[in-house]
Amino acid sequence: MTDRPTLLSNARSERVRQVAALGRRAARERTGRFLVEGPQAVRELLRYAAMHAQALYLTEAAGERHPELVSEAASAEVPLWWCTEAVLAAMADTGTPQGVVAVAQKVDVPLTQALDAVGDSGFVVVLTHVRDPGNAGTVLRGADAFGAAAVLVSDASVDVYNPKVVRATVGSLFHLPVSVGAPVPELLGACRERGIRLLAADGSGETALPDVDLTGPHAWVMGNEAWGLEPDVLALCDAAVSIPIQRAESLNLAMAATVCLHASGSVRTN
Amino acid sequence: MTDRPTLLSNARSERVRQVAALGRRAARERTGRFLVEGPQAVRELLRYAAMHAQALYLTEAAGERHPELVSEAASAEVPLWWCTEAVLAAMADTGTPQGVVAVAQKVDVPLTQALDAVGDSGFVVVLTHVRDPGNAGTVLRGADAFGAAAVLVSDASVDVYNPKVVRATVGSLFHLPVSVGAPVPELLGACRERGIRLLAADGSGETALPDVDLTGPHAWVMGNEAWGLEPDVLALCDAAVSIPIQRAESLNLAMAATVCLHASGSVRTN
Numbered sequence A, B: 001m002t003d004r005p006t007l008l009s010n011a012r013s014e015r016v017r018q019v020a021a022l023g024r025r026a027a028r029e030r031t032g033r034f035l036v037e038g039p040q041a042v043r044e045l046l047r048y049a050a051m052h053a054q055a056l057y058l059t060e061a062a063g064e065r066h067p068e069l070v071s072e073a074a075s076a077e078v079p080l081w082w083c084t085e086a087v088l089a090a091m092a093d094t095g096t097p098q099g100v101v102a103v104a105q106k107v108d109v110p111l112t113q114a115l116d117a118v119g120d121s122g123f124v125v126v127l128t129h130v131r132d133p134g135n136a137g138t139v140l141r142g143a144d145a146f147g148a149a150a151v152l153v154s155d156a157s158v159d160v161y162n163p164k165v166v167r168a169t170v171g172s173l174f175h176l177p178v179s180v181g182a183p184v185p186e187l188l189g190a191c192r193e194r195g196i197r198l199l200a201a202d203g204s205g206e207t208a209l210p211d212v213d214l215t216g217p218h219a220w221v222m223g224n225e226a227w228g229l230e231p232d233v234l235a236l237c238d239a240a241v242s243i244p245i246q247r248a249e250s251l252n253l254a255m256a257a258t259v260c261l262h263a264s265g266s267v268r269t270n
Helices: A014-021 A025-031 A039-048 A060-065 A067-075 A085-091 A111-116 A133-145 A163-169 A184-193 A253-269 B014-021 B025-031 B039-048 B060-065 B067-075 B085-091 B111-116 B133-145 B163-169 B184-193 B231-236 B253-269
Strands: A033-037 A053-059 A080-083 A100-105 A123-127 A150-154 A178-182 A197-201 A218-222 A239-242 B033-037 B053-059 B080-083 B100-105 B123-127 B150-154 B178-182 B197-201 B218-222 B239-242
Touching (some): A039 A100, A039 A163, A053 A085, A085 A100, A111 A150, A123 A253, A133 A163, A133 B253, A184 A197, A218 A253, B014 B085, B053 B060, B111 B150, B111 B184, B133 B150, B133 B163, B133 B253, B150 B184, B184 B218, B184 B231, B197 B231, B197 B253
Parallel strands (some): A053 A080, A123 A218, B053 B080, B123 B150, B197 B239
Antiparallel strands (some): A033 A100, A053 A100, B033 B100
């Protein structure tokens, strides 16, 4: 039997308020910490990035449903606090964390380290001006699923530590190197210096996806949901690549990213 | 110059209430009508299914931004009503219809008609128990983009006339035959009778996507977001197909559908 620390029951305590504050970007930037919500994302945090985990908060019901979280927190020496439902709800940013919240130190890595992961044949995703948390999360998930070496997120994109992004990645944020905060020209320049081919995903691109050689190191450069890639970003890329489609006006960002990343991944597994 | 009918300015009028009621499934089922919101979806309605359009509601600002909607409504003889912002907001189900709402008669077709579109080499998507409006809309959009012959939606799935689905399809609902309401076994039986191969999209399927012959007529059978395909549905399919992935636990429904539909479409365009 594990000794259970006192149950946190005061939803207005200083600790609860400090955790809840991490739902806001300013508090994340001040503290360098962020919220990880829900059993699946927390499980991946404990398995892949336990050294970043600062604290785990569980309701007793969630602890019974997910005993593996309790044991993994113990073996990683992550402090565990049992909470009432009210305390957990006060901490969480999203509506349904299913009784599980963790606080973690940010996991992003320097740009050079992310690019080191590309090697001779890897591929990366560059998010420029992507604003929707669900889209950013889906792209991270796709990058993870299809074996991207890293994800580079520009300074003008959504905060990857936004709880909605973290939830949408379902743990992928902890599986591969993510670099954040560099301006787009710096990101693209750093790729170019390393011989990483810059492929703009662009609905009106003149090169069709099946015609692109995806065997060498390359970066998929994704633009904003509404207006795509800015002309000056397009001009920095080596090719503008479109996905051949039959009828719909365009694919949305998450669909386009899924198809491009799947294509890059397929070349590597087949 | 078109004669402008009187501006609708009473947000509590019977007409406004009847339009707004179409945000609810019961009213849609009673009237056989549904809401189409936003300039892009309404434009596609007028271009591809104008005979289903019953009325177009516009703010004056939206009419100035989208004069093509005014002229297309006129040439299709769709009655146009100018509205105040308050009236339009009262009619709309979603937050931001950008001053454009239409009422249309349902566009779904009988199952046999949808299957007639498959022919000797087409493919369809079958949605079984898909509940999330955004996912259903994305799958419809992907079916349209990658050239599916039809979409078959089972009785236990989200209502395709839910305004959130309609918006997420961005007009694709009007581009290809959609059949709704049949139980899953009936849908799958009807496909089988016509020699349409049933491919279950299943994260743990034993057949890898690159190994599947997609040249003949086939159906992609998609399950629920959370629990996938039920065993009795899987048992009715010819193959359970998984997408090879590297790391993430699974792709979400919209991502998996995008990859499968893209694969089917690619075989037909390359």
